[in-house]
Amino acid sequence: MSNQQVAHIEAKGLNVGYGNEVVVADINFALSPGEAFALIGTNGSGKSTLLKTIVGLQPPSGGHLSVFGRPPGNNHRRIAYLGQFHHHGFVLPIRAVDVVRMGRFPLHGLFQPMGPHDEEIVQAAMRTMGVDKLADMPLRSMSGGQQQRTYLAQVLAHQADLLVLDEPSTGLDAGGRELYLHAINDELCRGASVIMATHDIQDEAALCHQVMLLARKVVAVGAPGVVMTPEALLETFGIVVTGEQKMHVLECRHGHDVEGIPDPDQKLH
């Protein structure tokens, strides 16, 4: 079997959690090359825990998980990860271009020097996310949206086979979201796979071949048009949310948003 035919991620009866506490049990899915997968759920539903398990930051609590046919945490060169939070605060003196260059580090280890080819990729990634003109700007002087675009450019600069993104569109303005959606589509077109955690049941889910609705359990998995039913969305968002948010989901049941849920066969590419 060629490498292209091997599933990038395969989970069978997977449990994820922290220590003895299982956050989500019995997860089953496979992600193939060129496909996108969305994890949808409220805060605390287990999205980030699953993503951290996939990239090897958390050991699986049980079941089977393979990433590129191996246990997680063994594919540093092939995985680009965007976490939900960055820990540097505002003290780190670093320019936007330096942040994006870090995306090339996994391919070069400790010593291998970066060359003009790497620099071209870094510049292209910054252009893709519209931050090329801010290359020399200190990260701490950028707005939240500009910083998020820079982090996304870092992920793109890796040119990884698997992109693992935790709420990647947080803080992006309309222009930034548009650039981001096109960039992800381009990544899928070149054969990379993408798994993302999101609250966005429209644009980001529309890009994905499969979605998983999470509410500290797997509510549903499958093509977005099939599984994102009003009932499933209510179960996903209705468990730990306020009355106002429930109203929003109930509106989806009767409003135009349900009609906006995409046809699984209509992809951007």
Place this chain on the structure above:
Amino acid sequence: MDWLIAPFSNNSFMVQALIAGILVSIACAVAGTFVILRGLAFIGDALGHGVLPGIAVAILAGFSGIIGAAIGAAVMIGGITLITQRSRLSSDTAIGLLFVGMLSLGVIIVSRSNSFSGDLTRILFGEILGISLQSIIIQLIATIVILAIAIICSRPFLLLSFDPEQAEVAGYKVKIYHNLMLLMIAITVIVSFQTVGTLLVFGLLIAPAGSGALLARRIEAMMAWAAFFGAFSMYSGLLISYHFNLAAGAAIIIVAIAIFFIVFIVQNIRQRRNVRTEASAHV
């Protein structure tokens, strides 16, 4: 002009002190940069004080204070690691426990020995004006080792300062590089205590690097600024100490802290001016 140069041209002990000071400034600039970026100030401070019993025992037993400081630092880091790994306590709690425990042990050892007051003063406040050639050579080797660690680990250290989770996913084992960073800080403290003493070495770790953090746009620039401010503090402190007959270690640290506040004030004034200029440009 003579006032600025003569103390060094007429006294070899002043030249030796300046050389030792510059070496320590470079080591502190590199280690201090990561102390600030990784939020390791508490462990840096604790290491400075926690090496006291090791040095005291070394002096009592008649061997090098540097070896004693190294043993003290190893006990500190080992103890902190043990407590954080084998309990649910945070590293801050572990550092605090070891820090106070080691300091108390140091005081007990000192208080039980006779005629230790002169040695204690040297340990606490340094003896930069009496630094030996052997100590300078050790400081040179330590500075080279610290620079080598920082250069070899520049990528993982940058990622670690940016986001430890990303460093781990990128294939750089966070535990290994975090411990290497602690080792670098420990080496710096161990070879620096002879210049400004265990009480004040922490100031040399964070004041120049803190000034550098206010000015720099890149980590390399932050280190360069820190080394410059550290070396300038050494020179100025030694000069002030010579002319006004003040304790050299304390004079050096006072200059380093004064530089930080000058940079801080100037930066704030500049930022306010920039905001005003931008506001008037929009009117």
